[in-house]
Amino acid sequence: MDLVRQTLLRTLIPAAILVAIAILVMRYGQPYQIRVGYVFFINLTMVVGLQIFMGNSGTASFGHAAFSGIAAYTVAILMTPLMLKRTLIPDAPFNLDQVVLGPIPSIILALLVTGVVAYVVGLAISRLKGVGAEIGTLAFLVIVHVVFTNWIELFRGPRAFYGIPIISNLWWGLGASIIAVFVAKLFRDSKYGVQLRASSDNMLAAKAMGVPVDRLRLIAWTLSGIVVGAGGVLLATNLGTIAPTSFYFNQTFLMMAMLLLGGMRSVSGAVCGTIVIALGSEITRTLESGPVLLGIDFPEMFGLTGFFLGAVIVLVMAFRREGILAGEEFEDIWDDMTRRLRRDKAPAAALDER
Amino acid sequence: MEYVIQQAINALSVGGEYALLALGLAIVFSIMNLVNFAHGELITLGGYAMFFAAATFVGNPVLLLPICVLTAVVAAMLFERIAFRPVRNAPATTGLLTAFGVSIVIQNALVIFVATRPKPVPVPSWMQGTMSFGGFNLPVVQILETGATVCAVAGLVLLLTRTNLGLAMRAAAKDFTVVRLMGIQANRVILGAFAVSGFLAGLAAVFILARRGAVDPLMGFTPVLKAFVACVLGGFGSLLGAAAGGLVLGILEVVLQATLPSDVAGFRDAIVFLLVGAALIWRPTGLLGTRAELGDKE
Amino acid sequence: MLSLSDVSVNYGVIQAVRGVSLNVEEGEIVALLGPNGAGKTSLVSSVVGIVPVSGGRVTFKGEDITRVPVEGIVARGLTLTPEGRRVFAGLSVAENLRLGAATRKDPVATERDLNTYLDMFPILKERYHQTASTLSGGEQQMLAIARALMSAPTMLMLDEPSLGLAPRIVDRIFELMLEMKKSGLTMLVVEQNASEALAFSDRAYVLASGSVVYEGAAKDLAASDQLMEAYLGTGVA
Numbered sequence A: 001m002d003l004v005r006q007t008l009l010r011t012l013i014p015a016a017i018l019v020a021i022a023i024l025v026m027r028y029g030q031p032y033q034i035r036v037g038y039v040f041f042i043n044l045t046m047v048v049g050l051q052i053f054m055g056n057s058g059t060a061s062f063g064h065a066a067f068s069g070i071a072a073y074t075v076a077i078l079m080t081p082l083m084l085k086r087t088l089i090p091d092a093p094f095n096l097d098q099v100v101l102g103p104i105p106s107i108i109l110a111l112l113v114t115g116v117v118a119y120v121v122g123l124a125i126s127r128l129k130g131v132g133a134e135i136g137t138l139a140f141l142v143i144v145h146v147v148f149t150n151w152i153e154l155f156r157g158p159r160a161f162y163g164i165p166i167i168s169n170l171w172w173g174l175g176a177s178i179i180a181v182f183v184a185k186l187f188r189d190s191k192y193g194v195q196l197r198a199s200s201d202n203m204l205a206a207k208a209m210g211v212p213v214d215r216l217r218l219i220a221w222t223l224s225g226i227v228v229g230a231g232g233v234l235l236a237t238n239l240g241t242i243a244p245t246s247f248y249f250n251q252t253f254l255m256m257a258m259l260l261l262g263g264m265r266s267v268s269g270a271v272c273g274t275i276v277i278a279l280g281s282e283i284t285r286t287l288e289s290g291p292v293l294l295g296i297d298f299p300e301m302f303g304l305t306g307f308f309l310g311a312v313i314v315l316v317m318a319f320r321r322e323g324i325l326a327g328e329e330f331e332d333i334w335d336d337m338t339r340r341l342r343r344d345k346a347p348a349a350a351l352d353e354r
Numbered sequence B: 001m002e003y004v005i006q007q008a009i010n011a012l013s014v015g016g017e018y019a020l021l022a023l024g025l026a027i028v029f030s031i032m033n034l035v036n037f038a039h040g041e042l043i044t045l046g047g048y049a050m051f052f053a054a055a056t057f058v059g060n061p062v063l064l065l066p067i068c069v070l071t072a073v074v075a076a077m078l079f080e081r082i083a084f085r086p087v088r089n090a091p092a093t094t095g096l097l098t099a100f101g102v103s104i105v106i107q108n109a110l111v112i113f114v115a116t117r118p119k120p121v122p123v124p125s126w127m128q129g130t131m132s133f134g135g136f137n138l139p140v141v142q143i144l145e146t147g148a149t150v151c152a153v154a155g156l157v158l159l160l161t162r163t164n165l166g167l168a169m170r171a172a173a174k175d176f177t178v179v180r181l182m183g184i185q186a187n188r189v190i191l192g193a194f195a196v197s198g199f200l201a202g203l204a205a206v207f208i209l210a211r212r213g214a215v216d217p218l219m220g221f222t223p224v225l226k227a228f229v230a231c232v233l234g235g236f237g238s239l240l241g242a243a244a245g246g247l248v249l250g251i252l253e254v255v256l257q258a259t260l261p262s263d264v265a266g267f268r269d270a271i272v273f274l275l276v277g278a279a280l281i282w283r284p285t286g287l288l289g290t291r292a293e294l295g296d297k298e
Numbered sequence C: 001m002l003s004l005s006d007v008s009v010n011y012g013v014i015q016a017v018r019g020v021s022l023n024v025e026e027g028e029i030v031a032l033l034g035p036n037g038a039g040k041t042s043l044v045s046s047v048v049g050i051v052p053v054s055g056g057r058v059t060f061k062g063e064d065i066t067r068v069p070v071e072g073i074v075a076r077g078l079t080l081t082p083e084g085r086r087v088f089a090g091l092s093v094a095e096n097l098r099l100g101a102a103t104r105k106d107p108v109a110t111e112r113d114l115n116t117y118l119d120m121f122p123i124l125k126e127r128y129h130q131t132a133s134t135l136s137g138g139e140q141q142m143l144a145i146a147r148a149l150m151s152a153p154t155m156l157m158l159d160e161p162s163l164g165l166a167p168r169i170v171d172r173i174f175e176l177m178l179e180m181k182k183s184g185l186t187m188l189v190v191e192q193n194a195s196e197a198l199a200f201s202d203r204a205y206v207l208a209s210g211s212v213v214y215e216g217a218a219k220d221l222a223a224s225d226q227l228m229e230a231y232l233g234t235g236v237a
């Protein structure tokens, strides 16, 4: 339990930053900013979730957006009022059109379903190595997307699923993000996390030393899928409307850019990258709509945000492969700084004494 | 009978297309451990080159075909020079993510500067007809594609066994350092590999566009995803595996297409991937892949 | 011909070579000896540019090649047969040899050299179309040497050519090296097999923990049991 207490302590700095952001947004924000703030916390939860797998295993995953979709659709199907469901998905299998659950059981079931799917998929993914696993995650994303868009009786196909009760707000997002950060840090510093990170440097050597690499990857994958699923729950219960495209490529490369920019090796990197990209994409989104700035009338430029996200990934990989924080956690940086300050002060203090 | 023959040539042409793309991926991967996620954008760029050429100065659609191939070759070499050289000796994941970024940049640049909507690409009308072959009516595109694949693979084999560049590419896949110790320039070998992969992608693009008749910014994604899967199925990095994986995937797809009841036909790709996934659980290193040993090149 | 001054090689914090200065004159065979981990491989690898030189200068035929990439150094006539042979296993003997000569522009001379080396290493002629992976260790070593020679170097560095080979084959390889010396090739030979190597070398350097601890005429070193014992632990018991 020592680890839990330590991790709680180590979560304090990121939690303080997030609380500050939330208070700032709620206090001074217009509805638009509040919505942006909410989306920020959704993305943060997902990116931190993605970090659990990518950061510890060193394997890229293009498939995690699918987990947010699975959780979101599960919540949507379980929670949407019966009357609406009869028009949305009248032919749902397993009589799902006649069942409705409260928010809490829905959410718990959604995370459970996501976890089970993640576990089963993980059994396959964790067996593949390196590039094969990465392409496996991509194939998983596509499979889930194909199922969403083609299983019309259950998911309404490509059309939006609307009318999901809106029950969550910014504070939920804040809470979920903080829990996500805590879970990610706990895993990172746990025995599993440490072994997995060591094995990602040299998988064969770790295997030879008896580290159960496949099993650790499976654990990280499943846990990370559930956390990303929590982000999907937030999305569904705040927007009230979801569609298969919300959980496909755009979300994948948004999450990827956020994680890589901050540095996938640390949880703080995930937080940091998410903040920077969230701010940056507000700017590009303004530019996209063709604003008049400094007397210049900019043309509309759809695709600008995507362009920048792609460019961020390429540039980070070329010039700062480890991301902004280079695998450090906020606390490590904080400790370093205070130690350096103390060392600077020490000689001065010695002089005073004389 | 005619139906069976038609489906067979269909399977060969689809499989051939995947094999061309998978071979391009595998050549680059075997030499520099890079999974070129942006391989699909070579197809897309080839398509846009055809669109622009047709809209501006090229009247004869036949001339558009070499333009497509050439554009893909040049684009592949530019990708290498600009984006991939800085991450050349990095771990495979870094290269993969870089290529992923390149792919997003290209897609969105096309959205910004051209349009999201598909643009028409004229192809010679004779490519779209059918021809009678031994008494059976078969689509010209499919016959050409099958033929072109066979020729391209034969050409590739010649290149890899008869030329110094080809030998160097094969050797570099095993031990790049020693290739350089022979005085052979690393840049040339790598650029050569990209040129070859661009050529194969451009060739596939010609036929993809002949089928679709239009180009849009995202069109490269699906074919190259199939090529990825083909590579994994065959064993990543093995050229023979890539070709075999592509062929198997194409055949599987056509068989499913022909046999699936119409209400689950939409799930075809999902089913194909699941089957491939199952095959990989049984053989995680792919059909022709080998198990990595401690100390092997990753 | 080749001259190193104060060359260091670092791998991160590990210092494998610490300020080594060394000279090889034209037409010489120089032995580079030392225990495991002394930094011999690191040193010769840094000379050809496979690993970066962290400090000091390397000159070849009077030209500074410290920062020249591998390809450029080989083009200037200096090459290396790396430790562990590293023949291209999937390629045939013929293809291996052809790659060795890949950058040469003179087909006639290349053909002549090929015939010379095939005569010198008859086993390669016998196995000409066989895949290199099917060769025995000794045969692979001969292939590696012949492959390096095919680039027509003026100086060849050999990293442990005798590693893992039976004494009879080792003798044969050393004999061949003397033959090559006669045809004007300059050589730097890394060896564990100290007494054998000294027998056909002109001069020797002994490396220990990354530094040169002895340099001198090969026969002086070989003649002195004390020196052999002190530096190489191979004195006559």
Ligand SMILES: Nc1ncnc2c1ncn2[C@@H]1O[C@H](COP(=O)(O)OP(=O)(O)OP(=O)(O)O)[C@@H](O)[C@H]1O
Residues within 6 Å of the ligand: C011, C014, C015, C016, C034, C035, C036, C037, C038, C039, C040, C041, C042, C043, C083, C192
């Ligand atoms: N790539 C590397 N990364 C880190 N350390 C290395 C690397 N290569 C060699 N070393 C270290 O540098 C030192 C010198 O190694 P080197 O291979 O040059 O020795 P050597 O004299 O050739 O030994 P041997 O006779 O066993 O071949 C060793 O301590 C080795 O562990």
Ligand SMILES: [Mg+2]
Residues within 6 Å of the ligand: C040, C041, C042, C083
């Ligand atoms: Mg050595």
